[in-house]
Amino acid sequence: MAVNYPFSAIVGQDEMKQALLLAAVDPSIGGILIFGDRGTGKSTAVRGLAGLLPAMQVAGDCRYNCEPGDASRYCTRCRGQMSAGTLKPRQTRVPVIDLPLGATEDRVAGALDLEKALVAGEKAFEPGLLAGAHRGFLYIDEVNLLEDHLVDLLLDVAASGVNIVEREGLSVRHPARFVLVGSGNPEEGELRPQLLDRFGLSIDVASPNDVPSRVEVVKRRDAFDRDPVAFVAKWKRKNAELRSKVVKGRALLDSMETPDEILEFASMLCLALGVDGLRGELTLLRAARALAALEGGPGPTISHMRAVAVPALRHRLRRDPLDESDSGKRVERALAEMVAP
Amino acid sequence: MTSPAAALPSLWDDALLAAALITIDPKGLAGVHVRSRSGPVRDRWLEILIGLVEPEAPIRRISAGIPDIRLTGGLDIGLTLDGGRPVVERGALASADGGMVVLGMAERMDISAAAVIGMALDNRSVRLERDGISTSHQARFALIALDEGIDDEGLPTPLADRLGLRIDLNAVALRDMLGTVSSSNVEQARKVLPTVVMRDELVNAMCSVSISVGIRSIRAALHLSNAARAAAALRGSETVDAEDAATALRLVLGLRAGPPEQAAEPEPETESEADRSQPAEEQGSQQEYNQTDALQDILVAAKDAVLPKHLMAGLQSGTPVNRIRGDAGKAGAVRNKARRGRAIGTSDKPPVPGARLDVLATLRQAAPWQRIRAASAQCARRLHIRKSDFRYLRFREKTGTTVIFAVDASGSAALERLAESKGAVELLLAECYVRRDQVALIAFRGRGSEVLLAPTRSLVRAKRSLSALPGGGGTPLASGILTALAMATGLTQKGQSVITVFLTDGRGNIAIDGGTAKESVAADTEKATRMFRAAGARAIVIDTAKRPQPRVETLARDLGAEHLVLPRAEPKNLAREIGMRMEN
Numbered sequence: 065m066a067v068n069y070p071f072s073a074i075v076g077q078d079e080m081k082q083a084l085l086l087a088a089v090d091p092s093i094g095g096i097l098i099f100g101d102r103g104t105g106k107s108t109a110v111r112g113l114a115g116l117l118p119a120m121q122v123a124g125d126c127r128y129n130c131e132p133g134d135a136s137r138y139c140t141r142c143r144g145q146m147s148a149g150t151l152k153p154r155q156t157r158v159p160v161i162d163l164p165l166g167a168t169e170d171r172v173a174g175a176l177d178l179e180k181a182l183v184a185g186e187k188a189f190e191p192g193l194l195a196g197a198h199r200g201f202l203y204i205d206e207v208n209l210l211e212d213h214l215v216d217l218l219l220d221v222a223a224s225g226v227n228i229v230e231r232e233g234l235s236v237r238h239p240a241r242f243v244l245v246g247s248g249n250p251e252e253g254e255l256r257p258q259l260l261d262r263f264g265l266s267i268d269v270a271s272p273n274d275v276p277s278r279v280e281v282v283k284r285r286d287a288f289d290r291d292p293v294a295f296v297a298k299w300k301r302k303n304a305e306l307r308s309k310v311v312k313g314r315a316l317l318d319s320m321e322t323p324d325e326i327l328e329f330a331s332m333l334c335l336a337l338g339v340d341g342l343r344g345e346l347t348l349l350r351a352a353r354a355l356a357a358l359e360g361g362p363g364p365t366i367s368h369m370r371a372v373a374v375p376a377l378r379h380r381l382r383r384d385p386l387d388e389s390d391s392g393k394r395v396e397r398a399l400a401e402m403v404a405p
Numbered sequence: 406m407t408s409p410a411a412a413l414p415s416l417w418d419d420a421l422l423a424a425a426l427i428t429i430d431p432k433g434l435a436g437v438h439v440r441s442r443s444g445p446v447r448d449r450w451l452e453i454l455i456g457l458v459e460p461e462a463p464i465r466r467i468s469a470g471i472p473d474i475r476l477t478g479g480l481d482i483g484l485t486l487d488g489g490r491p492v493v494e495r496g497a498l499a500s501a502d503g504g505m506v507v508l509g510m511a512e513r514m515d516i517s518a519a520a521v522i523g524m525a526l527d528n529r530s531v532r533l534e535r536d537g538i539s540t541s542h543q544a545r546f547a548l549i550a551l552d553e554g555i556d557d558e559g560l561p562t563p564l565a566d567r568l569g570l571r572i573d574l575n576a577v578a579l580r581d582m583l584g585t586v587s588s589s590n591v592e593q594a595r596k597v598l599p600t601v602v603m604r605d606e607l608v609n610a611m612c613s614v615s616i617s618v619g620i621r622s623i624r625a626a627l628h629l630s631n632a633a634r635a636a637a638a639l640r641g642s643e644t645v646d647a648e649d650a651a652t653a654l655r656l657v658l659g660l661r662a663g664p665p666e667q668a669a670e671p672e673p674e675t676e677s678e679a680d681r682s683q684p685a686e687e688q689g690s691q692q693e694y695n696q697t698d699a700l701q702d703i704l705v706a707a708k709d710a711v712l713p714k715h716l717m718a719g720l721q722s723g724t725p726v727n728r729i730r731g732d733a734g735k736a737g738a739v740r741n742k743a744r745r746g747r748a749i750g751t752s753d754k755p756p757v758p759g760a761r762l763d764v765l766a767t768l769r770q771a772a773p774w775q776r777i778r779a780a781s782a783q784c785a786r787r788l789h790i791r792k793s794d795f796r797y798l799r800f801r802e803k804t805g806t807t808v809i810f811a812v813d814a815s816g817s818a819a820l821e822r823l824a825e826s827k828g829a830v831e832l833l834l835a836e837c838y839v840r841r842d843q844v845a846l847i848a849f850r851g852r853g854s855e856v857l858l859a860p861t862r863s864l865v866r867a868k869r870s871l872s873a874l875p876g877g878g879g880t881p882l883a884s885g886i887l888t889a890l891a892m893a894t895g896l897t898q899k900g901q902s903v904i905t906v907f908l909t910d911g912r913g914n915i916a917i918d919g920g921t922a923k924e925s926v927a928a929d930t931e932k933a934t935r936m937f938r939a940a941g942a943r944a945i946v947i948d949t950a951k952r953p954q955p956r957v958e959t960l961a962r963d964l965g966a967e968h969l970v971l972p973r974a975e976p977k978n979l980a981r982e983i984g985m986r987m988e989n
Binding site: 101102103104105107162163164165166167168170171172175176177178179181182183185187190192193205206209232233249250251252270271272273274275278279281282283285286289290 | 432433473476477485489490491516517520521524527532533534535536537538539562563566567599605608609612613615616621622623624626627629630765768769770772773775776779788863865866
C-alpha cells in the first residue's frame with residue numbers, strides 16, 4: 065500500500081485540519097465541504113486523516129463494519145454468527161473511502177454480485193462503497209463534478225444513516241453512517257444551495273501566498289518524495305499527539321455540559337444572520353463542543369463558538385447577489401457585532 | 406544546452422528541453438501542456454519525445470471524447486460473455502503504466518474526464534468503482550496534452566494545474582527545427598536525478614518569483630523545484646544552479662527572460678511576444694553563476710520579461726493562468742431522450758428507437774435465472790438470455806443555455822446599463838444552479854467591443870471580473886454585434902443553446918475600423934446585423950431608455966430578434982424576463 069503524506073506535516077491550512085479533527089471527535093457534526101484553490105492539499109489532508117484516526121472495533125469480519133455490542137443493530141450475518149457463537153470482535157482502521165468520479169451507482173450503493181450470479185447462480189449482494197464507509201469517512205474529490213443522481217443518493221443515505229437497495233430482485237438495507245467529505249473548486253461550478261446546507265462545516269481554502277510557507281511546502285514534499293518512510297517516521301510523534309487529542313476528546317464529549325448562555329449565543333447569531341432552520345444552530349453547538357473536547361477543556365465557551373462560527377454558518381446564508389463580500393466575511397461581521405454577554 | 410552567456414534559447418530548444426525533462430522526471434512533473442496546432446512541428450516533437458522513452462514503455466494515444474469506461478477501464482463484455490464470469494479490462498490510463506498518454510485536442514475534453522485523469526496523475530493509479538468492479542490499477546504515466554485551442558480556449562483546469570511543463574510550438578518554423586536530444590544523456594540524467602540537491606535560496610527565489618507574477622497554484626512551486634532539478638540532472642550535475650532555475654521558470658511558468666541582445670533578434674518568437682517584447686535588464690549572467698546575486702538578477706529580469714499574452718490576461722483579471730473553458734461540468738437543460746451524451750441509467754424499454762443495449766445490466770437481469778433456465782433449456786448454452794432481460798442505455802445530453810449580454814457601455818447611460826446587466830448576470834447565476842446555465846458579458850464602448858466575462862457558471866468568477874466595469878465613449882454597435890455573434894457561434898458548436906441579450910439605445914456611431922464617418926458606420930452596422938440574422942442566432946434587444954426608441958425596434962427587426970421595452974430595467978426584472986425565455 066502506498067504511504068500517505070502525514071496529516072500533521074501539512075503546511076498551514078489550519079481551518080481545514082481543524083474541521084477534519086472536529087469531525088473525527090464528533091462525526092454527528094455532519095459532512096465537511098472543502099472548497100478552494102487547486103493544489104492546496106485537500107485530498108492530501110483527507111487521506112492523511114486515515115493514518116491519524118484511532119483504530120475502531122468491528123464485529124467479526126463484517127462487511128458492513130457492524131459495531132460490536134449492540135446486537136439489535138447487527139446485520140443478518142453478524143446476528144447469525146452471534147447465535148452460533150463465532151462472532152469475534154476485531155480491531156481495524158477507521159475507513160476513509162474514496163469515491164472516484166466515474167463511479168457507478170451499483171458500486172456506490174451495492175448491487176447483485178455478478179460473479180457469484182453468473183458462475184454459481186447464487187443471488188448475493190455485493191456491498192458498495194457506502195457499506196465500506198460505515199462508521200468512517202467517505203471522500204469525494206471534485207464533488208461539484210459528480211453526477212447529480214449520485215449526489216442525491218449520497219445525501220439521502222448520509223441524512224438517514226441507512227442504505228436501502230431495491231434492485232435486480234434484491235432487497236437489502238444496512239446501516240451507513242459516515243462523515244461525507246467533499247472537495248472542489250468553485251470556479252468549475254458551485255453546488256446547489258440545498259446541497260450546501262447538508263454539509264456541517266464548510267471550509268474555504270486558498271494557496272499560501274507568502275514565500276516562507278511555499279518554500280516549506282516544497283521542501284517537505286520533496287523530503288517525502290525522496291524517502292516516504294523516513295518522512296512518515298519523522299512526523300510520527302506529531303501525528304500521535306493529534307491522535308491522542310482526538311481519543312481524549314471523544315471520551316470528554318459525553319460528559320460535557322453545555323451552558324445556557326452558549327445556546328443563547330448560537331440562536332442570536334443565527335437570527336442576526338437570517339439563517340433559517342435548526343441545522344445551523346445544531347452544527348454550531350456540536351462543533352463548539354467538539355472543539356472544546358479537542359482542546360481538553362471542561363466545556364464549550366463563547367470563544368469556542370466564535371472559533372467555529374464561520375465554517376459552521378458561511379454556507380447557510382441566504383445568497384445576496386448584490387452583496388460583494390463573501391459569506392465568511394458576513395459571518396465575521398455579525399460576530400463582531402455580537403456583544404459578549 | 407545553452408551556455409550562460411548565450412542568447413535566450415529558442416522556443417524549439419525549449420521544447421526539446423521539455424521533452425528531455427519529462428522523460429527524466431515523469432513523476433515530479435506529471436506532463437507537458439503543448440500549445441500547438443496539428444502539423445509537422447508537433448509531429449517532429451512527438452517523435453523526438455517518443456524516441457527518449459524507453460523502447461518497451463507503452464505510449465497510448467487518446468482523444469478528448471474518450472468515454473469514461475475506456476479511460477478507466479471496466480467490464481470486458483466480450484470476454485465476460487465468453488467466459489461466463491466477469492473479466493476486467495484495463496483502461497487507457499492503466500495500460501499506459503510506465504509510459505505516456507498522449508491526449509489529442511485536449512482543449513475539448515470534458516471537465517469530469519479531465520478530473521479523472523488528474524486524479525490518476527496524483528495517485529499514480531486508477532481507482533475503478535463501476536460495473537460491479539472494485540479494483541485499482543497502477544497508472545504511472547506522464548500526460549502529453551496537445552492543446553489546439555485558440556484565444557481563451559485551453560486545457561480544463563484539473564489538467565492545466567497539474568501538468569508541470571508548458572511549451573508553445575505554434576510559432577516554431579520548420580527551419581527552426583534543428584537539433585534533437587540525445588537519449589543517452591536522458592538515461593544518464595535519470596540515474597543522477599535522485600542525488601541532485603538544491604540550495605534553499607534557489608527554492609526561495611523561485612517561490613518569490615511565482616508569487617510576484619501572481620501564480621496562485623502551489624503545484625507550480627513544486628513543479629519549479631522538480632524541473633530545476635531535472636535540468637541539473639540533464640547537465641550531469643548534482644547541484645542545481647541559477648541557470649537551471651531560469652530554465653524551470655521558462656518551462657513551468659512561461660517566463661522568458663533574456664539578455665539584452667535578445668530584443669534585437671529579428672524574428673518574433675510568438676505573436677504575443679511581439680506585442681510585448683521589451684528588453685530585459687542587463688543581468689549578471691556572466692561569470693559568478695552560482696552567486697545568489699546573479700540569480701536575483703535573473704529573477705528580477707524574469708519579472709519584467711516577456712510573458713505570454715494568455716498568461717498576462719490571466720494575471721490581470723485575477724483568475725488563474727489556465728482559464729477554464731465555458732462548457733465545463735454537467736448537463737444543463739436536460740434532454741433525457743438523447744442518443745448520445747452521458748449515460749444516466751437504464752430502462753427496460755428502448756427510450757428511443759434503436760437505443761443501445763446495456764450489456765452489463767442485461768447480464769445482471771439474467772444472472773439470477775441462469776440455473777432455472779439451464780435446467781429447463783432444450784440446448785446447452787453457457788448463458789440463457791431472454792428478450793425480457795434486455796436493458797437499454799439512457800443518455801442525457803448536455804445542452805445548457807448560455808446567455809450572452811451584449812451591453813452598450815457608451816456615453817452617459819453606460820454606468821446605469823452596466824450596473825443593471827451586472828446585477829442581472831449575478832442574479833441569473835445565483836438562480837441557475839439546478840439548470841447549470843452559463844452567462845457571458847460583452848461590453849461595447851469607445852472604439853471597439855470587449856469580452857468582460859467569458860461564458861461561466863461561476864458566481865465567484867463573475868463577481869471577480871465584473872467588479873470594475875469600464876464605461877463611456879462612442880458606440881461601436883457593429884463591433885458589439887460581431888463579437889456577440891462570434892461567441893454565440895462558438896458556443897452553438899459546442900452544443901449549447903444560446904440567447905444573446907442586447908442592451909442598447911440602438912444608436913451606433915463608431916465603425917468597425919474605429920472611424921466615425923457616418924456612411925461607414927451605417928454600412929458596418931447593416932452588415933453586422935445581416936450576418937447576425939443570417940446565422941439564425943437567437944436574440945433579444947432590450948430598450949432601457951426612459952422613452953422607447955423606434956430605432957431600437959428597427960435594430961431588433963434587423964437582427965431577427967425579439968424586442969422588449971423595459972424602462973428602468975431593474976436587475977430583477979431583467980433576470981426574470983431572460984429566465985423565462987431560457988426555460989423554453
